[in-house]
Amino acid sequence: xxxxxxxxxxxxxxxxxxxxxxxxxxxxxxxxxxxxxxxxxxxxxxxxxxxxxxxxxxxxxxxxxxxxxxxxxxxxxxxxxxxxxxxxxxxxxxxxxxxxxxxxxxxxxxxxxxxxxxxxxxxxxxxxxxxxxxxxxxxxxxxxxxxxxxxxxxxxxxxxxxxxxxxxxxxxxxxxxxxxxxxxxxxxxxxxxxxxxxxxxxxxxxxxxxxxxxxxxxxxxxxxxxxxxxxxxxxxxxxxxxxxxxxxxxxxxxxxxxxxxxxxxxxxxxxx
Amino acid sequence: xxxxxxxxxxxxxxxxxxxxxxxxxxxxxxxxxxxxxxxxxxxxxxxxxxxxxxxxxxxxxxxxxxxxxxxxxxxxxxxxxxxxxxxxxxxxxxxxxxxxxxxxxxxxxxxxxxxxxxxxxxxxxxxxxxxxxxxxxxxxxxxxxxxxxxxxxxxxxxxxxxxxxxxxxxxxxxxxxxxxxxxxxxxxxxxxxxxxxxxxxxxxxxxxxxxxxxxxxxxxxxxxxxxxxxxxxxxxxxxxxxxxxxxxxxxxxxxxxxxxxxxxxxxxxxxxxxxxxxxxxxxxxxxxxxxxxxxxxxxxxxxxxxxxxxxxxxxxxxxxxxxxxxxxxxxxxxxxxxxxxxxxxxxxxxxxxxxxxxxxxxxxxxxxxxxxxxxxxxxxxxxxxxxxxxxxxxxxxxxxxxxxxxxxxxxxxxxxxxxxxxxxxxxxxxxxxxx
Numbered sequence: 001x002x003x004x005x006x007x008x009x010x011x012x013x014x015x016x017x018x019x020x021x022x023x024x025x026x027x028x029x030x031x032x033x034x035x036x037x038x039x040x041x042x043x044x045x046x047x048x049x050x051x052x053x054x055x056x057x058x059x060x061x062x063x064x065x066x067x068x069x070x071x072x073x074x075x076x077x078x079x080x081x082x083x084x085x086x087x088x089x090x091x092x093x094x095x096x097x098x099x100x101x102x103x104x105x106x107x108x109x110x111x112x113x114x115x116x117x118x119x120x121x122x123x124x125x126x127x128x129x130x131x132x133x134x135x136x137x138x139x140x141x142x143x144x145x146x147x148x149x150x151x152x153x154x155x156x157x158x159x160x161x162x163x164x165x166x167x168x169x170x171x172x173x174x175x176x177x178x179x180x181x182x183x184x185x186x187x188x189x190x191x192x193x194x195x196x197x198x199x200x201x202x203x204x205x206x207x208x209x210x211x212x213x214x215x216x217x218x219x220x221x222x223x224x225x226x227x228x229x230x231x232x233x234x235x236x237x238x239x240x241x242x243x244x245x246x247x248x249x250x251x252x253x254x255x256x257x258x259x260x261x262x263x264x265x266x267x268x269x270x271x272x
Numbered sequence: 273x274x275x276x277x278x279x280x281x282x283x284x285x286x287x288x289x290x291x292x293x294x295x296x297x298x299x300x301x302x303x304x305x306x307x308x309x310x311x312x313x314x315x316x317x318x319x320x321x322x323x324x325x326x327x328x329x330x331x332x333x334x335x336x337x338x339x340x341x342x343x344x345x346x347x348x349x350x351x352x353x354x355x356x357x358x359x360x361x362x363x364x365x366x367x368x369x370x371x372x373x374x375x376x377x378x379x380x381x382x383x384x385x386x387x388x389x390x391x392x393x394x395x396x397x398x399x400x401x402x403x404x405x406x407x408x409x410x411x412x413x414x415x416x417x418x419x420x421x422x423x424x425x426x427x428x429x430x431x432x433x434x435x436x437x438x439x440x441x442x443x444x445x446x447x448x449x450x451x452x453x454x455x456x457x458x459x460x461x462x463x464x465x466x467x468x469x470x471x472x473x474x475x476x477x478x479x480x481x482x483x484x485x486x487x488x489x490x491x492x493x494x495x496x497x498x499x500x501x502x503x504x505x506x507x508x509x510x511x512x513x514x515x516x517x518x519x520x521x522x523x524x525x526x527x528x529x530x531x532x533x534x535x536x537x538x539x540x541x542x543x544x545x546x547x548x549x550x551x552x553x554x555x556x557x558x559x560x561x562x563x564x565x566x567x568x569x570x571x572x573x574x575x576x577x578x579x580x581x582x583x584x585x586x587x588x589x590x591x592x593x594x595x596x597x598x599x600x601x602x603x604x605x606x607x608x609x610x611x612x613x614x615x616x617x618x619x620x621x622x623x624x625x626x627x628x629x630x631x632x633x634x635x636x637x638x639x640x641x642x643x644x645x646x647x648x649x650x651x652x653x654x655x656x657x658x659x660x661x662x663x664x665x666x667x668x669x670x671x672x673x674x675x676x677x678x679x680x681x682x683x684x685x686x687x688x689x690x691x692x693x694x695x696x697x698x699x700x701x702x703x704x705x706x707x
Contacts, residue, residue: 027431157450158570170452171449171452173450235545236543236544236546239545240568
């Protein structure tokens with residue numbers, strides 16, 4: 001039942017991506033509104049899907065790769081929609097929706113059976129810590145998309161060959177603002193995620209911090225974003241440098257999410 | 273057929289060189305010309321458009337040949353052109369091609385710079401002059417309103433007016449791509465050339481906050497600064513003031529560079545990396561080309577801007593193809609409307625509407641009255657039929673009655689509106705015609 005609903009959600013996301021990409025090429029306003037409506041539909045079905053899974057599993061569905069990546073995609077969707085509500089970033093959807101769909105495909109390919117909750121995870125901290133940490137990734141992914149768009153658009157303007165992207169991408173200023181806002185939100189969530197995680201660690205393992213690879217890597221990621229924000233506010237590292245940093249930071253965040261789970265052993269490795 | 277009564281005659285920048293076009297200037301204002309046109313026998317409706325690229329008359333006449341000849345005499349009578357020259361340099365369209373021509377003109381497909389927006393305003397002004405002289409009637413009113421809505425459709429559905437087609441607009445568009453909103457941004461003019469002034473004016477309409485003018489002679493700088501409500505500085509002060517501006521337009525006659533890479537580099541840190549858009553429209557160049565290598569600096573020289581304009585122009589030509597499709601579609605629709613503007617199709621349409629309403633209402637009523645006998649049902653049906661027929665009888669008689677053609681057109685037009693026979697009709701005539 002839940003698998004079916006999940007595949008349904010995935011196919012609506014695929015449809016959204018198709019609509020956004022066609023809109024990107026054709027630039028027809030009706031298409032844009034359609035794409036947004038489909039994305040909202042996908043987001044709503046996805047929410048239902050997660051809620052149903054919660055009841056089926058009897059615990060917060062954030063314990064397997066399938067569940068975390070699906071929630072990651074969900075955070076990105078609603079993060080993106082919340083931005084739409086605040087201000088318009090032209091054609092952002094064409095960059096974000098393929099990433100969301102990609103995440104959903106990864107989630108679909110991971111084993112989706114509901115597993116017993118390991119004793120170590122039986123805590124009220126699970127929903128809090130895991131959801132905040134993954135939501136942070138959602139916003140950081142948005143800044144990653146914004147960063148790519150910025151670099152592409154800046155190239156067009158700096159090197160003066162105005163191609164396919166120039167007219168379709170928004171102004172550099174808008175992209176830089178987007179980058180800044182999504183990094184700030186993502187960074188705050190990440191900070192909260194690390195704090196809640198370390199409180200939980202104290203309760204479960206008796207120490208706030210024990211240099212487990214996941215902890216180490218999330219600290220590295222956190223430091224990258226902290227540096228980005230610090231430099232931005234003090235000496236004005238904005239625009240191009242901020243875009244590059246957002247891309248590097250996101251790579252580190254993704255390594256924390258996946259690389260650590262698959263490549264390095266540690267106490268955190270029940271997610272996978 | 274009324275469609276063939278619509279004719280367009282004139283010259284434009286494609287058919288006639290300026291030496292010919294300037295011979296066609298009419299003394300006095302357009303309204304005088306229209307008054308004279310109205311006097312031409314057989315000319316039922318007319319409108320006159322005169323811009324620097326075209327002079328043309330659109331008219332409706334039943335006595336097509338005679339009126340066309342008289343209009344031609346009116347247009348070219350006072351010139352020294354021979355008949356053969358007139359034929360070579362003018363155009364004359366009748367029926368559908370005339371409608372097509374008007375729509376293309378309105379959509380700016382016939383303009384020297386395809387997609388330029390001024391022509392629509394000129395068209396509206398010409399129409400206003402014509403309506404003040406009451407020289408337009410049912411057909412031209414509808415035709416011109418339609419032309420305005422076609423132009424609007426072309427503008428919203430294609431990108432024909434998209435890219436900037438002049439250097440100063442290209443600069444403004446680039447600035448918007450870099451800064452987003454231009455509100456609150458500051459601009460500095462180095463040198464007080466005409467092109468720089470023009471670009472600055474465009475920027476101000478976009479909401480630029482402050483203009484600083486730097487010039488070799490401070491006096492000239494001060495004069496120009498006053499027109500922009502800005503401030504004037506001398507050339508040596510330029511580097512120091514760079515920190516606070518966002519856009520620099522340089523156009524001095526200096527033979528040497530005014531700003532070098534190494535002058536500006538240390539400034540970027542002070543500016544906290546706020547971007548700087550440098551526009552160099554001077555030849556020889558004022559600004560060091562190496563400035564473009566610095567982060568967050570975007571340097572455009574005159575050739576770069578010219579390239580932007582060229583690219584935009586070819587883009588417009590591409591968009592023109594889809595605009596042509598829209599025009600074609602609308603011409604067909606208008607032809608259809610003209611065809612329906614005859615008595616018999618209108619009467620048929622009213623009858624059909626009456627029949628449809630009668631059938632629907634009968635079906636609804638009889639469905640809830642199953643206890644009626646066959647005879648009673650017949651009586652109800654007869655009642656409905658006779659109400660519909662009696663109701664429509666007088667309007668139809670009125671339509672069929674003989675009267676002057678213009679009056680007939682008005683009657684038909686009003687009838688079709690009253691009975692809503694041409695839905696949907698999206699153009700809102702009032703708002704496109706007025707003001």
